[in-house]
Each structure stands twice: as structure tokens, then as C-alpha cells.
Amino acid sequence: MILEIKDAACGYGSRTVLSGLSLDIHSGEILCILGPNGVGKTTFFKTILGFLKIKGGEISIDGENIQNWSRRKLAKIIAYVPQAHTPPFPFLVKDVVTMGRTVHLGMFASPSKNDIAIAERAMELLEISYLKDRIYTEISGGERQMVLIARALTQEPDFLIMDEPTSNLDFGNQIRVLEQINRLSKTGLGIIMTSHFPDHAFLCSTKVALLQRNNKFIVGSSEEVVTEENLQSAYGVNVKIATTIDKDGSTIKSCVPLLS
Incomplete structure (x- = not known):
């Protein structure tokens, strides 16, 4: 596609x-x-x-x-993952992820066993199943971002x-x-x-x-x-592109800002 x-x-x-x-x-x-x-x-x-x-x-x-x-x-x-946010209600993580199935449901339909299974697979893929019964507003920023990605994945x-x-x-x-x-x-x-x-x-x-x-x-x-x-033109700062050799011999590039 x-x-x-x-x-x-x-x-x-x-x-x-x-x-x-x-x-x-x-x-x-x-x-x-x-x-x-x-x-x-x-x-x-x-x-x-x-x-x-x-x-x-x-x-x-x-x-x-x-x-x-x-x-x-x-x-x-197309699914969208916004920047991490805090919802107004303290939903469980598994409920936040399952909300991604909304696009596949009728107006008054509830998630089916298949919808819940899809949400669980998304959490397993991202290795966050241990969070499913936690309250979304009480987990860390990194965990919230993974939850938002999992929610997007449940849209398939x-x-x-x-x-x-x-x-x-x-x-x-x-x-x-x-x-x-x-x-x-x-x-x-x-x-x-x-x-x-x-x-x-x-x-x-x-x-x-x-x-x-x-x-x-x-x-x-x-x-x-x-x-x-290009970076100097875009951001107006001086940058050096540095090259590092990884332990397996592959080349890794990184951007180093040059402070005046």
C-alpha cells in the first residue's frame, strides 16, 4: 500500500x-x-x-x-498517535486501548470479545500487558505513550x-x-x-x-x-555530523551542536 x-x-x-x-x-x-x-x-x-x-x-x-x-x-x-496527554477521567489502561476499536463499532455497540482480543494483542506486541489493569492517569509518561500507540494499533x-x-x-x-x-x-x-x-x-x-x-x-x-x-539552514545553529562505529562494525551517525 x-x-x-x-x-x-x-x-x-x-x-x-x-x-x-x-x-x-x-x-x-x-x-x-x-x-x-x-x-x-x-x-x-x-x-x-x-x-x-x-x-x-x-x-x-x-x-x-x-x-x-x-x-x-x-x-x-490511518491511525493517529498524539503527544502524550492526560484524559479527564481515570480509565483503566485496557479500556483506553480498547477505545481504538470504536471506528469498527456501530453507534451503540459495545466491544466484542474479538475487539478485546485485538486490544490485548496490541498490548502484548508493545510489551505493556502488565499495565492493563492500571489507571492510565497514574502511569509514567513513557508508559502513556506506549498505551496511545497500542490504542492506535487496535484500529488495525x-x-x-x-x-x-x-x-x-x-x-x-x-x-x-x-x-x-x-x-x-x-x-x-x-x-x-x-x-x-x-x-x-x-x-x-x-x-x-x-x-x-x-x-x-x-x-x-x-x-x-x-x-x-541543511540543519544550519533550517534551525539557524551550527551542527557537526559525527560518525561512531558500533560494536558490530556498523556506522551510526549523530548530530552534535556546536555552541558559540
Whole structure:
């Protein structure tokens, strides 16, 4: 399956934030979107999800324009993982995860045994089954993020959109979430994620889109896009791309800021 964005223009009302953006994401690929605040990353997500009407161009799945799809139809194909949040009610983790089945249920239907089994499999896949009887508001930020991912997986989507999945997480939990993202892509999910950390593009991405101010953007592999010159242009800071050799001999790249 392929999600294609062709010459897309996105924005609010009469204001266009992005225009002329073209890229695609296939099943099993990870697209990491980088860029400073205010360049349109969230606007782009909202347009794909149908919260904002596309202002130009086309978004299609397997060649079919999704502009006129219903929210329910779109939610069966694309799931969304927001930044970790605290709900107003103290639901159990297993109930939060099972809420992902809502898109497959009738208006007044309750989750079936099959729906509950799907939710349990999602928790098992993410290795968070031990949390299922805990209260969502009482678990850690990293655990909440895993719960939100599990909830999205219970939709049984083909594509997963993740808005800064490591936001507000400590270093260890950031790495754990990134490891799970890599694992999920290997199951065939197409994943689009945003990040404020260019290193994440080296750690888990097939493609990178670097959005800059004044409607500039670069799309390509992490080696092509995440360069010292491009990061300086996008963020206005000096950066050195360092290379480390892993214990198995593989090369790992990272971004080191150069403080003045």
C-alpha cells in the first residue's frame, strides 16, 4: 500500500502554510519529518487526517484520492498517535486501548470479545500487558505513550501518524519508543512521525522530510537530508555530523551542536 502526497498545499482559511509538497510512504517505511516550530508539520498532519481541507494538490492511498472519504473510512486506514496527554477521567489502561476499536463499532455497540482480543494483542506486541489493569492517569509518561500507540494499533490501520512520539520523555523512554517504532515498521505498517531531534532520523527512518521557513523543504534519505548545511539552514545553529562505529562494525551517525 502507498500513501502519496502530490503537489499538496496546506493551511488554515486563506493562509497557506505549505505548498508544492510531494512525497510518498509505502507499507513498512518510516518517514521522519523534521523542522523548526511553525513551519507546518502539524498543519500537514491535520490535512492528511482530514481535519483540514487540502488547499491544492492531492493526497491518495493506492491511487484513490482520499479527499472525500468519510472520517470512519479514513480512520480504518490511518491511525493517529498524539503527544502524550492526560484524559479527564481515570480509565483503566485496557479500556483506553480498547477505545481504538470504536471506528469498527456501530453507534451503540459495545466491544466484542474479538475487539478485546485485538486490544490485548496490541498490548502484548508493545510489551505493556502488565499495565492493563492500571489507571492510565497514574502511569509514567513513557508508559502513556506506549498505551496511545497500542490504542492506535487496535484500529488495525495500514498507516500510523505520530506527532512527536518522544516528546517530554526521558532519554531511556525515547529510545524504547523508537525501538518499538522500528519494530512496528517491520510488521508492514507505514509510519509518519515528527521529531525535534535530527538524530531520530538516523535511528529510525527510511525517508526524511526537512521543512524550513518560507515554504522550503527537502525530501530524501537521512544521509541526503540530515547534513550540517541543511540543519544550519533550517534551525539557524551550527551542527557537526559525527560518525561512531558500533560494536558490530556498523556506522551510526549523530548530530552534535556546536555552541558559540
